[in-house]
Amino acid sequence: MSLLRMQGIRFSYGPREILHGIDLVLEEGQFAGLLGPNGSGKSTLLRVASGALSLTAGQVLYREQNLASLQRKRLARDMAFLSQDFSTEFDFTVEELVLLGRTPHLGPTGWETAKDRDIARQALEDTGTLVLAERKIWEISGGERQMALVAMCLAQEPKLLLLDEPSSHLDVRHQFEIMELLSRFNRERGMTLLLVSHDLNLAASYCDKVFLLGQGHIADQGPPASVFKSPTLSQVYGIPSYFTRNPLTDKPHLMFAAPSKIHPHPPRPAH
């Protein structure tokens, strides 16, 4: 049984249609990537998957149930969303923020039990933010804050975690830290992940399936290696690419160059 199934998704911002009929199936336990150039609609598609947007046509099924008919709170117990542009004027502490991740599991007054506090504490520990627990979210670094937000999502104990460019604005080490953490939760707890990324190579190192979005359509999908080798990718991004493998990991790796800079005798792609 698929975990999330999108059928014939159409979505418009005003008169401009962003998504032109998208079908996408996410299997349980998958670590999937949503790739594509700016404006291809990947962030929009992710928000559609979360049920935050109302569609022009099509439907999103979560465990074969229509997302629109599911209670928000019930859904939030299963699905967490890491937003790209999180902002609040309120200066919560890291611990308060992470504890807010328990909201869907609590009653309307939101009283936490000791168990909820333990789960939040575990999320802090897993993300390495336990030492920051008492600090204010706007006095820590961007990378630390991103980890705290991941911790908030983990405290929600989701079966499906949607992430919008979790590693953008982060330095290389923090990028890998986040991806390692996600990969661990995927392996150890069977958490299904769908992540939007601009970093193709980072996605290829961790995802077992990628969806390539171009102008509101799914242009290609499959394991990273097959999508990366196909000429579709260069067409979608509008830039020549060269397929190789990362010598450190043997994972698929793409190299790009502007047409004017390409060597007259380019090497043959590796396999």
Added chain:
Amino acid sequence: MSRTDWCFFWGSLVVILLLSAGIGLLAGGVTLSPSHVLDKGFRAILELHVARVTMGAIAGAGLCVAGCILQAILRNPLAEPYVLGISSGGGLGAALAIVMGLPTGCLPITAFFGAMGATMLVYRLASVGGRRQAYTLILAGVVVGSMLSSILLFLVMTGPQHRLHNVMWWLLGDLQVTDWHLLKIVGCVAMAGILLALLFGRQLDVLALGEESAGHLGLHVERAKLLFLALASLIAGSIVAACGLVGFVGLVIPHLVRLTVGASHRRLLPACVLFGASSLILADAAAQTLLSPRIVPIGVVTTLLGGPFFLFLLRSHGRGRF
């Protein structure tokens, strides 16, 4: 802060409130001596002073809670019932009830509708293209507020003189409620509103993360927003019905309290209730004694203290978080 620190903190707030109430009674000219207590005339005066201090406590607590709610829902540090014209709407509602000769019990209800109308109007006006801009909200609030105040003043000038308070009362507030019946009704309504806010304060934390994030955490955002705005209107409206427009209390106190207890509404709201009540009682005590025997209207004191604070926040908005 450790557990003992918190106990000490909450204890101090309660002690400060009790001391403020004492000071408030003394400022009204109460001198307790056994020979006085049995005197009938003295009892009547004491009752007036107790009413004044009680009204101060309720208004201080209520306006702060309403301010906190508005700041969280509108995600704007400058939001406050008086600044956003919500108090004026409530005042207009209350004045209409008086002019139409409705019973006292109706005052909080019409004040609520007036306040809620102003809230929704300002909220809609400030939503330009789906996004609410911080300054648009304040400007819309100020303009709606002065328009509603003008209608209110027109009513006061042309309405039946014997029923309505005077212009000064409406614009600058007066914590001396002579009608115990009204005080009881308003007290109950405001306290009920405050209790509801305390009970569901955590939802304000969730809403403060932004509407989309709140939705991802399973909150029914539109419903919660509407209920909280109604709650703020109910509290602010009923207070205005009893003691006129007292400005800036709901702006200054929550900001000062946040500096100590942080942003979490579960601590912020109760601390605001205690500290807001103390502050307004003390401000009123100052208003009664500074130019004694003349009494300065309470609104003059709160606006002179709160206005500069608002301007300071306006200048630092964008840099500062709260």
